Amino acid sequence: MRVADRVKVHEVKLLSDNWYVLRKATFSWLRRDGTWQEQSRESYDRGNGAVILLYDPDRRTVLLTRQFRYPAFANGYDDLLIEAPAGLLDDASPEERIRAETEEETGYRVRDVRPVFEAFMSPGSVTEKLHFFVGRYSPADRIGEGGGEESEGEDIETLEVGLDRALAMIASGEICDAKTIMLLQYAALNGLMRPPPPA
Template structure:
């Protein structure tokens, strides 16, 4: 249902290089009854999906490590970030996307995933909504070494960590990725591991 208190009056494309950056001018009806004109920039990179693989018997999780330029620019000394496997939907439904990304990035071929929630990760400036999944894995599901797609510039290291070590890495600052923290906390809250 569209918000009738918002009237978009102008949309300008500022960049359409990697993804699309737009400047949107709109009128908003405020609580006091006045109408105010505002402008905001919104970055549209499409929607995505993220998954945390876990093994109940071993009490382990599969994470990835890769270079993330924005973190490097913002003070991450080596630019490397430990994350749950994720990717853009690329016209797939979220479940098909995350199965594809899991095999590409981690080397595990999974058939059953559980969607746990959806969330906007940076709603002040990015349009993306993420679909969050969890799935059990076992060594028999490993079909390749993972690492991502070279033609997409991916150079991903696959990490198998104990759940306790992963949680400690949140506490000591080694894991700073929001989607990963959310999924690890989900496993803890649901007493899955």
């Protein structure tokens, strides 16, 4: 049986359409015991997005961003958030969007963009699905200043660190953004970096 056969949507009410879209749905769910249970849930629809880990295998570095995130601040995080470059698709293909977002945020033109997986980041309340990519970069790929779109309130710094240092920053709590942690762990598990030179 498909999940669609186990859901009867009765009403979807628009609660907010300010920054993104907040809706409340009332529906019935067919439980495993064969009974229908009425429930209501709110879901936040901000569209789907894409994120990329920029890595230089020769220098064993990654290029990350650092920026202010109000929701994290409101939850007690008193620092800039370190993240992999990311953005909403805005009706573009995931690869097209992540190439443009990388240039806007970092000033680098990314070369070989490779999709690695897709994931729902907070499926209990947010509809967004993220498309995860990795892509090589080198110092020669820098074509601009980056920094994001000032008109959208972006004020983005870039941060280049070694992969080992970035993984240590996860352990220390300096990197606490889920999408970035996932991509850094992917890089470590899948051997994206060349082995370090012999001592």
